[in-house]
Amino acid sequence: KAGVTQTPRYLIKTRGQQVTLSCSPISGHRSVSWYQQTPGQGLQFLFEYFSETQRNKGNFPGRFSGRQFSNSRSEMNVSTLELGDSALYLCASSAPGQYEQYFGPGTRLTVT
Amino acid sequence: KNQVEQSPQSLIILEGKNCTLQCNYTVSPFSNLRWYKQDTGRGPVSLTIMTFSENTKSNGRYTATLDADTKQSSLHITASQLSDSASYICVVSAIGGSQGNLIFGKGTKLSVKP
Numbered sequence: 086k087a088g089v090t091q092t093p094r095y096l097i098k099t100r101g102q103q104v105t106l107s108c109s110p111i112s113g114h115r116s117v118s119w120y121q122q123t124p125g126q127g128l129q130f131l132f133e134y135f136s137e138t139q140r141n142k143g144n145f146p147g148r149f150s151g152r153q154f155s156n157s158r159s160e161m162n163v164s165t166l167e168l169g170d171s172a173l174y175l176c177a178s179s180a181p182g183q184y185e186q187y188f189g190p191g192t193r194l195t196v197t
Numbered sequence: 198k199n200q201v202e203q204s205p206q207s208l209i210i211l212e213g214k215n216c217t218l219q220c221n222y223t224v225s226p227f228s229n230l231r232w233y234k235q236d237t238g239r240g241p242v243s244l245t246i247m248t249f250s251e252n253t254k255s256n257g258r259y260t261a262t263l264d265a266d267t268k269q270s271s272l273h274i275t276a277s278q279l280s281d282s283a284s285y286i287c288v289v290s291a292i293g294g295s296q297g298n299l300i301f302g303k304g305t306k307l308s309v310k311p
Contacts, residue, residue, distance in 0.1 A: 089240070127303035128241075128286065141298075175240050184229055184290065188240030 087111065089178050089189035097195045103164040106192045110157050110178030116140075117159040118186065119151060122173040131174075134159055163194075171196045199224040201289050203302035211310055214277055218305045220270040220287030228290040228298070232261050232272050235284045235304070244272070244285075277309045 090109045098104050110117050119131040130143035134153035151161040157178075163170055173193050177186040201222045210216050222230070229248045233241035245254045245261040247270070253262050258275045274281055287302040 128301040130299060130301075173238075177240075184231070184246050185243060188233075188242070190240050191238075193238070 089176060089187050091174075091176055091189040091192050093192060094190065095193045095195075097197060098166050099197055100166055100168060102166050103162060104166060104194060105160055105162045106174055106176075106194075108159045108161075108176035108178075108189060110159070110176075111180075111187055114178035114180050114187070115157050116179045116181070117153055117157065118177045118179075119159070119161050120175045120177070121145075122175055122191070123171075128175070131161065166196045168196050170194065199289075199291060199300045201287055201300045201302035203285075203287050203305050205305060206303075207306040207308070209308045209310060210277055212277060212279055216274050216277060216307065218272045218274075218285050218287075218307070220272070220289075220302055222268050222270070222287070222289045222300070222302075224268075224289040224291050224300050226292040227265060227268075228292040230261075230263055230270050231288040231290070232259070232270075233286040233288060235286060237283070241286055274307075279309050279311060282307060282309045 092107045116135045118133040120128045122128045132151050133141040137153045148164045153159045173191045175188050175191045177188045179186045204219045231246045232244040235241040244256050244259050247254050247263045249265050260273045263270045284304040284306045286304040289300045291298040
């Protein structure tokens with residue numbers, strides 16, 4: 086079974102631009118969560134989607150948004166990029182009723 | 198406030214030695230505790246998940262313990278290998294059922310030297 090995939094793996098953007106990251110969960114998984122990971126803060130929860138509905142949202146500004154499609158694939162968008170948005174963005178999927186989360190390899194975003 | 202504290206922040210050991218990583222939490226109500234291994238530049242990989250009723254769980258050379266009374270967990274690595282060099286993240290889930298209830302520790306960075 087294929088794992089969680091994320092595209093692109095690396096991205097360099099300029100302040101003020103916007104970016105869209107994509108995540109394809111493991112087949113059959115309907116829950117997709119997004120996390121931001123920085124050296125100083127560790128992993129921080131952004132949001133969780135289940136069956137195309139946002140189920141939870143972390144404490145991030147409205148510049149961070151996401152969505153989930155009917156095939157469970159998910160995208161997150163960051164508008165008006167700031168230098169502090171440079172981070173590894175991870176998505177994880179899980180099967181209904183299961184604790185286990187499976188993480189993708191992440192997208193490394195650098196904002197200059 | 199729900200928190201997860203890990204210690205030490207970093208650790209260097211020689212190949213073949215054992216080590217123990219600590220995790221203390223104040224998450225309530227408790228649902229489960231997870232240990233993840235994260236190689237540099239990669240996504241975390243689950244090592245163990247323990248619920249309230251479990252006090253030890255093994256995955257190869259990795260053994261996790263949980264004391265729900267003192268709200269402490271440890272991850273013991275036996276006969277370390279160079280490939281064990283990674284960050285180890287403790288994650289505690291509060292009851293609520295969704296992944297949004299996860300509280301992450303900041304991790305312990307382990308370096309195994311030959």
